[in-house]
Amino acid sequence: MSQSKKLALVVQSGTVDKLYCAFILASTSVAMGWETHMYFTFWGLQSLVKGAMEKASLPGDYKHLEEAMQKNLEKMKYPTPYEMLKRLKQSGLCKIYACTPTMEMFGVKKEDLVPEIDEMAGAATFLTIAADADVQLFI
Amino acid sequence: MSQSKKLALVVQSGTVDKLYCAFILASTSVAMGWETHMYFTFWGLQSLVKGAMEKASLPGDYKHLEEAMQKNLEKMKYPTPYEMLKRLKQSGLCKIYACTPTMEMFGVKKEDLVPEIDEMAGAATFLTIAADADVQLFI
Amino acid sequence: MSQSKKLALVVQSGTVDKLYCAFILASTSVAMGWETHMYFTFWGLQSLVKGAMEKASLPGDYKHLEEAMQKNLEKMKYPTPYEMLKRLKQSGLCKIYACTPTMEMFGVKKEDLVPEIDEMAGAATFLTIAADADVQLFI
Numbered sequence: 177m178s179q180s181k182k183l184a185l186v187v188q189s190g191t192v193d194k195l196y197c198a199f200i201l202a203s204t205s206v207a208m209g210w211e212t213h214m215y216f217t218f219w220g221l222q223s224l225v226k227g228a229m230e231k232a233s234l235p236g237d238y239k240h241l242e243e244a245m246q247k248n249l250e251k252m253k254y255p256t257p258y259e260m261l262k263r264l265k266q267s268g269l270c271k272i273y274a275c276t277p278t279m280e281m282f283g284v285k286k287e288d289l290v291p292e293i294d295e296m297a298g299a300a301t302f303l304t305i306a307a308d309a310d311v312q313l314f315i
Numbered sequence: 316m317s318q319s320k321k322l323a324l325v326v327q328s329g330t331v332d333k334l335y336c337a338f339i340l341a342s343t344s345v346a347m348g349w350e351t352h353m354y355f356t357f358w359g360l361q362s363l364v365k366g367a368m369e370k371a372s373l374p375g376d377y378k379h380l381e382e383a384m385q386k387n388l389e390k391m392k393y394p395t396p397y398e399m400l401k402r403l404k405q406s407g408l409c410k411i412y413a414c415t416p417t418m419e420m421f422g423v424k425k426e427d428l429v430p431e432i433d434e435m436a437g438a439a440t441f442l443t444i445a446a447d448a449d450v451q452l453f454i
Numbered sequence: 455m456s457q458s459k460k461l462a463l464v465v466q467s468g469t470v471d472k473l474y475c476a477f478i479l480a481s482t483s484v485a486m487g488w489e490t491h492m493y494f495t496f497w498g499l500q501s502l503v504k505g506a507m508e509k510a511s512l513p514g515d516y517k518h519l520e521e522a523m524q525k526n527l528e529k530m531k532y533p534t535p536y537e538m539l540k541r542l543k544q545s546g547l548c549k550i551y552a553c554t555p556t557m558e559m560f561g562v563k564k565e566d567l568v569p570e571i572d573e574m575a576g577a578a579t580f581l582t583i584a585a586d587a588d589v590q591l592f593i
Contacts, residue, residue, distance in 0.1 A: 191376075357474075419526065
């Protein structure tokens with residue numbers, strides 16, 4: 177049977193280094209034809225608030241490397257995290273989930289979030305998908 | 316065969332955001348009837364020292380969100396991380412492991428820890444359980 | 455068939471607590487005869503720059519625990535992270551990967567890195583290995 181492989185990511189972080197990790201893994205997964213699921217929670221969920229991902233930066237401990245990294249990314253013409261998210265959605269292979277408990281904890285409403293989200297969901301949805309995935313990672 | 320599914324978590328973090336992630340995943344897992352294993356190491360292990368989990372806070376980069384989050388948690392009557400740990404234990408489906416190398420590295424003794432721990436164990440115990448789990452995550 | 459089990463780690467972090475987590479899991483995996491794969495990216499990759507791992511320290515939030523931890527590690531005669539890496543390589547069971555996109559983002563060249571690396575690779579290499587692993591974790 178030629179069933180495709182499946183990747184399930186929890187994106188708990190909202191710093192640009194972790195967002196790049198998540199989106200590079202997801203983009204690679206989609207490029208290999210894998211079904212790809214990204215479950216955004218806590219700071220990851222907060223980065224889905226409209227306008228937030230564009231402001232994502234490095235964690236405090238690494239702030240001194242931000243400028244050099246941004247320069248290299250520009251030189252490489254590397255897409256931004258949000259551009260990567262939009263391309264992932266266009267592939268038709270990637271589903272984006274927003275964590276409902278986080279939304280309640282931080283008073284975030286559905287209309288505050290970017291339109292690329294497929295589903296508002298709790299942890300049961302993620303665990304059910306992850307149990308059936310070939311690769312599961314918490315980022 | 317109706318064998319239940321299994322979740323294996325490494326809890327390396329001791330900040331309240333990551334503790335909530337771990338306990339929400341574990342509580343959901345238990346609610347779905349899954350066998351649930353939580354292996355506490357480093358800052359996660361330190362949060363098992365008596366009285367420590369009650370003082371867990373957000374990481375430095377997110378301190379400014381602490382007050383708003385705590386207010387929402389109270390409004391939601393959300394259980395604290397330690398209350399969630401105690402409920403997990405009562406379910407009979409969740410086992411708690413304390414990482415022995417961490418205890419030695421930080422001079423933590425068994426009697427310093429909360430009584431909910433099932434087993435002091437090293438990485439071999441975790442890997443053996445994880446290899447047989449449906450979902451494994453490092454938090 | 456007596457095929458050995460397999461561990462696949464992403465090492466995204468470069469702080470000494472996370473490096474110890476990664477190397478303790480990898481060393482235990484090797485001691486159990488498992489095939490072990492460590493994919494170093496972002497701050498993990500930066501810790502593979504010659505001389506960098508020896509300077510790895512605790513994250514900012516935990517700096518106050520550094521001295522006590524280092525004293526206990528000396529008392530335990532615990533190997534340093536880089537010593538653990540070298541032993542892992544000697545086992546013949548552990549492969550070390552350096553993330554090529556990270557190298558480009560931070561202007562790191564092959565000759566800047568320690569000689570223990572087996573392969574410069576992108577995310578596709580990691581995902582392919584991870585999909586076939588018994589335990590996969592993002593550290």
